[in-house]
Amino acid sequence: MTFGPRLSICLATLGLALHLGAAQAETPSSEREWNHATSLMGEPKYEKGFERFDYVNPDAPKGGTLRMSEEGTFDTFNPVLAKGDTAVGLSLVFDTLMKTSEEEVSTSYGLIAEGVSFPDDISEATFRIRSEAKWADGEPITPEDVIFSFESYKTHNPLQASYYAHVTAAEKTGDRDVTFTFDEKNNKELPQILGQLIIVPKHWWEGKNDAGQARDVSKTTLEPVMGSGPYEIASFDPGSTIRYKLRDDYWARDLNVNVGQNNFGEVRYTYFVDANVELEAFRAGTTDFRQENSSSRWATAYDFPAVQSGEVIREEFENPLRATGIMQAMAPNMRREKFQDENVRKALNLAFDFESLNQNLAYNGLSRIDSYFWGTELASSGLPEGREKEILEEYKDQVPEEVFTTPYENPVGGDTQKMRANLREALNLFKEAGYELQGRRLVNTESGKQFEIEILLQSASFERSVLPYVNDLKKIGIDAKIRTVDTAQYTNRVRSFDYDIIWVVWAQSLNPGNEQYNYWGSQSVDTQGSRNYVGISDPVIDELIPRIVFARDRDELIATTRALDRVLLAHHYVVPLFYSNAVKIAYRDTLMHPKELPYYGIGFPDAWWSREAED
Secondary structure, three states, X not given: OEOOOOOOOOOOOOOXXXXXXXXXXXXXXXXXXXXXXXXXXXXXXXXXXXXOOOOOOOOOOXXXXXXXXXXXXXXXXXXXOOOOOEOOOHHHOOOEOEEEOOOOOOEEEEOOEEEEEOOOOOOEEEEEEOOOOEOOOOOEOOHHHHHHHHHHHHHHOHHHHHHOXXXXXXXXXXXXXXXXXXXXXXXXXXXXXXXXOEOOOHHHHOOEOOOOOEOOOOOOOOOOOOOOOOEEEEEEEOOOEEEEEEXXXXXXXXXXXXXXXXXXXXXXXXXXXXXXXXXXXXXXOXXXXXXXXXXXHHHHOOOOHHHHHOOEEEEEEOHHHOOOEEEEEEEEOOOOHHHOOXXXXXXXXXXXXXXXXXXXXXXXXXXXXXXXXEOOOOOOOOOOOHHHHHHHHOOOOOOOOHHHHOOOOOOOOOOHHHHHHHHHHHHHHHHHOOEEEEOOEEEEOOOOOEOEEEEEEOOHHHHHHHHHHHHHHHHOOOEEEEEEOOHHHHHHHHHXXXXXXXXXXXXXXXXXXXXXXXXXXXXXXXXXXXXOOOOOOOHHHHHHHHHHHOOOOHHHHHHHHHHHHHHHHHOOOOEEOEEOOOEEEEEEOOEXXXXXXXXXXXXXXXOOEEHHHHO
């Protein structure tokens, strides 16, 4: 029972009190207070000059090999672009300005940047590059590199252009200083997300390859790229395998944020076209680590001899989900007229029988999602009260009445009688939307055309979960089909919004903010590559998003986010799916991890190491 694509826990974070000890804009850079960390929730745990993160093993040995797998293929090593299938693992090659801590929420410490400063009105932010920061070829990392990286991402990556939309310029303001200018003030998140910027080498991208050809950051490439990170691309087979090798000369090897990390001598990735073949490779011992996203496989496919002997270890952790709100859903594309009617979208949810699916395919290992911020304190529940209600009442004539009168609940199936009632109600909603059942076909009363749906999937592993839904849709006369395509085609179709319905996951941090524009904002509807998969364009949502970004305190953020959640739910934009309450992993006993894992993560692979290196 598949419950979603691999979830990246490194989330965009937005928020409230950014504790940076900000300096005044007119203060000379030599007199500014250069802060070693940023945090959107309280003070950073570690003071300046700290030795290491508490959750790492400072004595972890270096060496050994980590063998990983990935489904799909790759055709580029360029980390900047939003086109092509970018190779997995490139984060090993490149450093960012700041590095996140997995035991804190929305907190980062200096990596390439030794400090950051900004004025009280947060109209700009200045990062100071470490004097020892170097590229793999020994050249120093410069302000020009940071500026080149920022401008390349904004120019060639629509998602990053949206993410950094309010960062209008980057300029060199000192030998090691880069100042980013903002077009709005008091957006507390902007300095934080700039710290996440992946820095690429300007001189390398503007140089020539071994064949004498000029490189171009706007194009895909299979030339092994150069970075400043702990690993380098040692070898690869296009679309099939990649081998990353730990650099002995990594400039930040002993930096406090890296102590006890980057321990594997090599990290190898093998690509598989089919998820079942990928699992068999793990069972056969050719790969070392697996995050299992299928509850049925977790219940039935991990009883092989290596598990029984202890050679393969199974563990479940809630850590990565403690600070992550999940909305996994089937998302209809409202850019297509047939999904623009709210009754149609509501009817599509009525046809989804979660309870039967959970029992028959997932061994009751899943929970139904009922919030866009599911699993966190930001999720709405019951009826709105207090400040949340006050915010919603400002838009009383612009939001569905049920926001105030009816707590959101998903329809309940699980047996024939309940599903018949749900499908009957779905047909009534379709009738209100201008459709009627003629024989076994649900047709538009004006055009006579049958209602058709193509559910686009990126992996055959999802088909098992979607097929029962397709069969239930057919019961009410919908011509529903599943179409599974290869990774490249899926990526291109999603980026250009060429689909009826797709299976997606939106992951939310405890500090939602600027990314909400990209998820639900009107300006992202026509931006190719945005994550506004549904095509939402609603004036109330457009007003609530900046109120979240500029929330004056934590209580206001929570109330406003819950209000946004209610409005999104009330419009029935998606068919909410399900998720597990824990991350399930299996790994060879040759892999070791710290006894105490970080509270909000599992430290993989950074803080893990190989038993081979202990010998």
